[in-house]
Amino acid sequence: xxxxxxxxxxxxxxxxxxxxESLAVGDRFPDAPPSFTGPGxxxxxxxGRLNKIVLDLAIKQLPKNMxxxxxxxxxxxxxxxxxxxxxxxxxNEYYKYCDKAVDTLYLIINGDMVGMKQLIKKLSKA
Numbered sequence: 001x002x003x004x005x006x007x008x009x010x011x012x013x014x015x016x017x018x019x020x021e022s023l024a025v026g027d028r029f030p031d032a033p034p035s036f037t038g039p040g041x042x043x044x045x046x047x048g049r050l051n052k053i054v055l056d057l058a059i060k061q062l063p064k065n066m067x068x069x070x071x072x073x074x075x076x077x078x079x080x081x082x083x084x085x086x087x088x089x090x091x092n093e094y095y096k097y098c099d100k101a102v103d104t105l106y107l108i109i110n111g112d113m114v115g116m117k118q119l120i121k122k123l124s125k126a
Contacts, residue, residue, distance in 0.1 A: 008054075010106045016055050017074040017102070023052035058108040062101060069097040070105075 016023055059070055065087065072078040072086075084094055 008106070008109050010102055013055075013105050013109065014102050016051055017070065017105075020052075020055075020074045023049075023055065054109060055105070058105045061108050062104055066097050066101050066104065069094065070101045073098060 059067060059075075062070060068087065069083065072083045073080070080091070080094065084091060087094075089097075
């Protein structure tokens with residue numbers, strides 16, 4: 001597997017969202033690949049804490065309704081039924097928002113590096 005420094009996969013973003021409380025206290029879960037690293041010992045920000053900062057900044061850039069769904073589902077842990085009622089959406093729309101949010105967060109976090117993994121695979125096969 002090729003590791004690209006600073007690149008975060010959709011699977012990792014989903015893992016961050018599902019384990020938001022762990023990120024909030026600075027934990028790093030055992031099955032998570034390393035992501036944002038740096039002078040953690042010097043600035044007091046560990047791997048998990050830095051991941052939370054990156055995720056929070058990306059969540060702030062989501063479109064309004066998508067941001068509400070992400071915050072309600074993953075951060076505050078509001079029951080799904082209440083989210084559906086409050087936003088006046090059905091379950092299909094709710095899950096579409098969640099899937100689209102992961103895709104959008106992936107694009108926001110990775111920026112120009114989005115196509116890098118496929119490019120490296122193509123170059124290594126050539």
